[in-house]
Amino acid sequence: MPVLDKYAALAAQYRQLEEAGANPFNVKFDEVLSPTEAMIGGRKTLLLGTNNYLGLTYDPAVVEAANAATSASGSGTTGSRIANGSYGGHARLEAALADFYGRRLGMVFSTGYQANLGIISALAGKGDHLLLDADSHASIYDGSRLGYAQVTRFRHNSPDDLATRLRRLKDEPGEKIVIVEGIYSMLGDTAPLKEFAAVKREYGACLVVDEAHSLGVLGETGRGLAEQAGVEADCDFIVGTFSKSLAGVGGFAVTDMEGAEILRVVSRPYMFTASLPPANIAATEAALQQLRARPDLRRRLNENALRLYRGLERLGFELGPEPSPVVSAIMPTPEAAFGLWAALLKAGLYTNVSLPPATPRGLALLRSSVSAAHSPAQIDHAIALFAETGKGLGLANAAPALAAAK
Amino acid sequence: MSEGAIRNQMTDQTNEVRDIIFGTLQAALPQARPLSGDTRIIEDLGLDSVAVMDFVMEIEDKLDISVPLDKIAEVETLGDLVATVQRLKQAA
Numbered sequence: 181m182p183v184l185d186k187y188a189a190l191a192a193q194y195r196q197l198e199e200a201g202a203n204p205f206n207v208k209f210d211e212v213l214s215p216t217e218a219m220i221g222g223r224k225t226l227l228l229g230t231n232n233y234l235g236l237t238y239d240p241a242v243v244e245a246a247n248a249a250t251s252a253s254g255s256g257t258t259g260s261r262i263a264n265g266s267y268g269g270h271a272r273l274e275a276a277l278a279d280f281y282g283r284r285l286g287m288v289f290s291t292g293y294q295a296n297l298g299i300i301s302a303l304a305g306k307g308d309h310l311l312l313d314a315d316s317h318a319s320i321y322d323g324s325r326l327g328y329a330q331v332t333r334f335r336h337n338s339p340d341d342l343a344t345r346l347r348r349l350k351d352e353p354g355e356k357i358v359i360v361e362g363i364y365s366m367l368g369d370t371a372p373l374k375e376f377a378a379v380k381r382e383y384g385a386c387l388v389v390d391e392a393h394s395l396g397v398l399g400e401t402g403r404g405l406a407e408q409a410g411v412e413a414d415c416d417f418i419v420g421t422f423s424k425s426l427a428g429v430g431g432f433a434v435t436d437m438e439g440a441e442i443l444r445v446v447s448r449p450y451m452f453t454a455s456l457p458p459a460n461i462a463a464t465e466a467a468l469q470q471l472r473a474r475p476d477l478r479r480r481l482n483e484n485a486l487r488l489y490r491g492l493e494r495l496g497f498e499l500g501p502e503p504s505p506v507v508s509a510i511m512p513t514p515e516a517a518f519g520l521w522a523a524l525l526k527a528g529l530y531t532n533v534s535l536p537p538a539t540p541r542g543l544a545l546l547r548s549s550v551s552a553a554h555s556p557a558q559i560d561h562a563i564a565l566f567a568e569t570g571k572g573l574g575l576a577n578a579a580p581a582l583a584a585a586k
Numbered sequence: 587m588s589e590g591a592i593r594n595q596m597t598d599q600t601n602e603v604r605d606i607i608f609g610t611l612q613a614a615l616p617q618a619r620p621l622s623g624d625t626r627i628i629e630d631l632g633l634d635s636v637a638v639m640d641f642v643m644e645i646e647d648k649l650d651i652s653v654p655l656d657k658i659a660e661v662e663t664l665g666d667l668v669a670t671v672q673r674l675k676q677a678a
């Protein structure tokens with residue numbers, strides 16, 4: 181049957197990677213040893229691409245909470261919150277998130293992806309207007325397609341372009357909903373949120389901020405970019421995930437908006453999927469407690485981030501515009517990204533490859549993410565491996581040449 | 587205005603939109619290529635979905651319009667794009 185024929189070109193590329201024995205999109209961990217190490221292909225490998233920002237996946241309190249919840253409440257909920265009921269843990273976690281953010285309502289979704297789908301599709305109805313940052317995550321784009329609002333994208337991190345687009349819509353009926361991210365997952369850059377908040381106020385739009393990569397990373401108490409920028413009151417909805425700093429799986433939204441409880445019976449990605457199992461809920465609540473109680477994790481994470489960023493910068497790699505726990509080296513071609521990725525893995529370092537259309541401006545990226553659990557020595561070791569392999573491939577010290585070629 | 591004059595004005599505008607779209611695209615392509623109304627944007631030019639949206643953004647700036655994503659998704663050829671942009675420009 182020819183149903184898969186449309187993927188022929190892509191399938192050929194994928195086969196090539198498999199045959200080369202180095203496919204970054206199909207990595208198997210034989211065994212995970214800790215937040216920073218795993219066995220891959222029989223070799224102990226340093227993990228520098230797992231979004232495990234606070235390194236809490238093996239935290240004793242988190243693991244113990246998961247075990248206890250499974251023993252007490254079973255392995256799964258076998259149904260959705262709406263049709264089959266909520267467990268005590270769901271409500272407790274929602275209350276804990278609301279308390280952390282100082283908001284009235286917390287809502288838990290089964291993944292961060294679904295939190296975006298669920299909030300965006302429910303807020304932006306027929307006749308409304310959705311305005312997305314051009315570099316938005318796939319879940320935001322997909323959420324925009326699930327709803328019935330008219331969708332346009334504005335230039336990445338450009339409050340001016342957002343204002344231009346809101347001006348064009350000034351006389352149009354319908355609500356205007358704006359979506360930006362805290363830290364962007366591909367290049368690790370942050371949104372100019374203060375400026376976005378000013379535009380939002382001027383035009384009376386609703387502002388949604390996805391703090392997937394900034395929760396536990398930014399802000400005085402780890403609430404994210406909105407806290408750091410001092411504009412939490414302007415952020416009508418905060419969306420986030422449990423799968424990064426909170427070391428689990430799941431997503432959430434918090435808000436102070438009057439009447440937001442109604443979302444529980446209109447948001448399809450919330451309603452028509454099974455709720456998270458007790459272990460996951462309890463582990464996430466325990467991780468949130470750790471995040472709140474241990475600001476040193478955030479400090480260590482950001483020190484590691486800066487250490488890696490400066491180290492790769494010194495090697496001559498062209499990086500994202502600012503240091504953050506996401507450190508991406510811009511590669512001249514996808515082939516170069518595959519080559520460096522495979523060489524690093526062979527040398528015992530696991531990173532990520534990110535390619536268009538998931539990346540902005542057609543960039544091929546060798547993406548790393550650091551953890552609070554990395555020791556400074558591990559970061560230095562990673563930098564040394566980048567130096568060795570990058571030089572061998574002619575990629576380190578390539579930034580000036582890259583810049584000249586532009 | 588007579589019907590003929592309106593039609594002439596519309597043709598002028600279509601030509602302007604067409605020139606802007608073709609010019610913007612030529613500048614965005616790595617090498618010069620022959621373009622026509624029948625050129626398929628993704629298949630013939632090898633642009634991916636994000637590259638298409640980025641290119642449309644340039645046109646939005648030049649014509650001071652916003653092109654909704656569902657309208658971009660419906661576009662297959664450059665002729666389709668000229669027609670879509672033309673309609674939006676007239677409504678603006």
Ligand SMILES: Cc1ncc(COP(=O)(O)O)c(C=O)c1O
Pocket residue numbers: 291292293294296317319361365390392393421422423429430431
């Ligand atoms: C910005 C952003 N939003 C949402 C998600 C989805 O989160 P999850 O993987 O938990 O579904 C991710 C990451 O995957 C992300 O990078």
